[in-house]
Amino acid sequence: MAAHTGCLLEMKGIKKSFHQNQVLKGIDLDVKAGEVHVLLGENGAGKSTLIKILTGAYQKDAGEIYWEGSIVHLDQPVDAMKLGIATIYQELNVIPELKVYENIFLGRELKRGGKISLLHHRAMRKEAERCLETLGQNPKLANEQLGKLGIGQQQLVEIAKAIALEAKLIIMDEPTSSLSAQEVEQLYKVVEELKKKGIAIIFISHRLEEIKYLGDRITILRDGFKIKTLPVKTTEPDYWIELMVGRTLDEKFPKHSFALGKEGFRVENFVVKGAKEPVNFSVRYGEIVGISGLVGAGRTELARAIFGVDSHKGGKVYIDGKEVRIKSPRDAIKAGIAFITEDRKSEGLLLDQPLDFNIGIANMDKFKRGIGLLDLKALRKEALNYVKELKIRPDNIELHSRNLSGGNQQKVVIAKWLCTRAKVFIFDEPTRGIDVGAKVEVYRLMNQLIANGSIVLMISSDLPEILGMCDRVLVMNEGKLTANLPIHEASQDKIMKAATGG
């Protein structure tokens, strides 16, 4: 019995390879009861593989896992569940059609005694109420239909489910990435509650402020190695990043200022669904314009309408002073607009297709020769150029895009739009869920786009990013523009005020 360690979980020398590619090269990790243990690393550093081994989704090649001092084997997810390991994934595992308490008891419903074993709804509801209450939530939530709740509350239901399962360790994989500011606050409170109960939390996040705020210890991974475990409170985020990327990042926001040119892009009279006033704005050459606002302020809806994804009435788009008619994404692409969507996987990538095809898909005409056959060599060559230019890794264009890390997937999506020779680039949360190193690369690319005479618009919920990269910021609230600020006049307070309509 290794009780002397006093750890809830200890992983020692964990190794894992896929094909001949060693992803984990001997990782140690220990987690104590009641602590928030942060895992930090670039995309592809091995975080998700390590987590999947811990949840029983993958099997380790070598190494040992100790749980409360004794060695355990996690051959399948149910083994981890039985120990008391629960995971809150980015994509929530809930069934919107069912009620909250039914979700909490999904798969292990309480039954009445007797031969027919009917479901015991009242007991389940009571227990669900209790779990919600321990999280500081309104117990009445238990009887709501889950689909009617916001993302933040749905996530709390998942946490309540973990509590109902008497989890001792909860793994949270970027839990705040799709939450609004208020929901994030609420989650922080819940995490505090969990700590008080002695529940350990493995917390994966790229948001440094949040790590600093919540974390107790931080383990930094790079290239499949554990670099270091540090106390959070007495070390600096800059140092973590240094350890994480293996070099010092000169600057988080590589902002360049360019000479302001004439107006290149103008949007007139776009009425976002649910709003009363139309949206009007314009963008000049040489400036990056940010669109800020709370989740649900209508920013993505505006971009989708401009790009012709959703229909709109009466909105007009001008490029270089000339009106362009856009009824479908096809028209938008022809007009020279690119839309780098928020959700890479569901809207940007063909996950089971090779990289060259992913990159060329929006501009196949470019590779058409003679009687309409595609010049596959030219496609491969062009794709390879982008792979090199954007440093997409691995640099194998035959690989399916599913097999790339988030940051590299984002680069593939950007390459797709570069390949269309677009003039106007609308980025929607371009750095969500990608690591610090890849973020900087995306920012540099925006600089390059501006330098090459493109128009860049960036929708972002990340205020430091808006303040760090943009020359001007538009703020939206309930579908209308509430502020248009040059960056030197903008501040977090001013933006938040405009974003909340105050």
Place this chain on the structure above:
Amino acid sequence: MNEVAVENKNDLSVKTENEHPKNKQTFKKVLSKLGPLLALIILVAVLTLLSDKFLTINNLMNIASQSSINALLGIGMLLAILTAGIDLSVGAILAVSIMFMGIVTVKMGLNPIIGLIVCLAVGTGFGFLNGVLLTKLHLPHPFISTLGTQFIGRGIALIVTAAAPIAGFPLMIQFVGNQFVGPIPVSFLLVIVVYVIFHIFLTRTKTGRYIYAIGGNPEAARLSGINVDRVLLIVYSLSGLMAGLAGLVMVGRVNSAFPLAGLNYESDAIAAVIIGGASFFGGVGTVYGTLIGALTIAVLRNGLNLLNVSADSQMAVIGIVIIAAVYVDVLRQRRSKNKK
């Protein structure tokens, strides 16, 4: 302070190991491509051992000829399945097409070329209708629209001649179905030509690549400027065209058109596509695989006949083969998923 700095330096020197899995990858790629073919080869080997009549030119040509109708239907089905759809109406479309061809050439006595055109046009038209139902009426899944047209097509095939068969087609129409070039049946040559064209279509043309894109991720396809509706119309029209072509082969073989022709042929076509390694979720599948799938079914039927297995038991065996083939694919996918 100093200590930290030193440690820090050490940490930063950690490097990625260089991997070179290329050789092994190409080997695995070849193996996964060989997958369906391997099964066919094993099947052929077993049947050769069990029956001395199996591996003869005569019998092989028999198989080639027997596989051709299903191969033609299968290639249309492949397109539908690549877009994450399905075409349940191909058997019925085949019947309607040949009934109309029969009316035009036999009953009305028009030029066989006109009959041929009518046959292909009716097939394509029905396919187009499938596409319209899917893209314009926004029926939730082609399973529903093509199930509907299956009944409609079969109904029309029965109505037009009050369920009577039409026999006595001109030789020119029978040519594809019952003639040979040397030992090789013309119908199989037709299959080869069609398959080469479809291979080029799917791998080397814009629309062909779009078919894969739509099956893989329709939303991403639309946001990449692909006219999804147009591509789906083409897909179902082509599937209908192939059903008409398969009808032509059938008329040649039996020298008659009958309203219940092609009954349940969609099942064989789906089986060929799936045995050939295509994914029901769309975006994955090859022309080559579908050909192997169609040949596998033909070899199986032929072999079971040679072994005097009754038609009833044959059905059960083929069912088992379909499930086994898809299960192997599931295992393969699960393994590759686990690898990432």
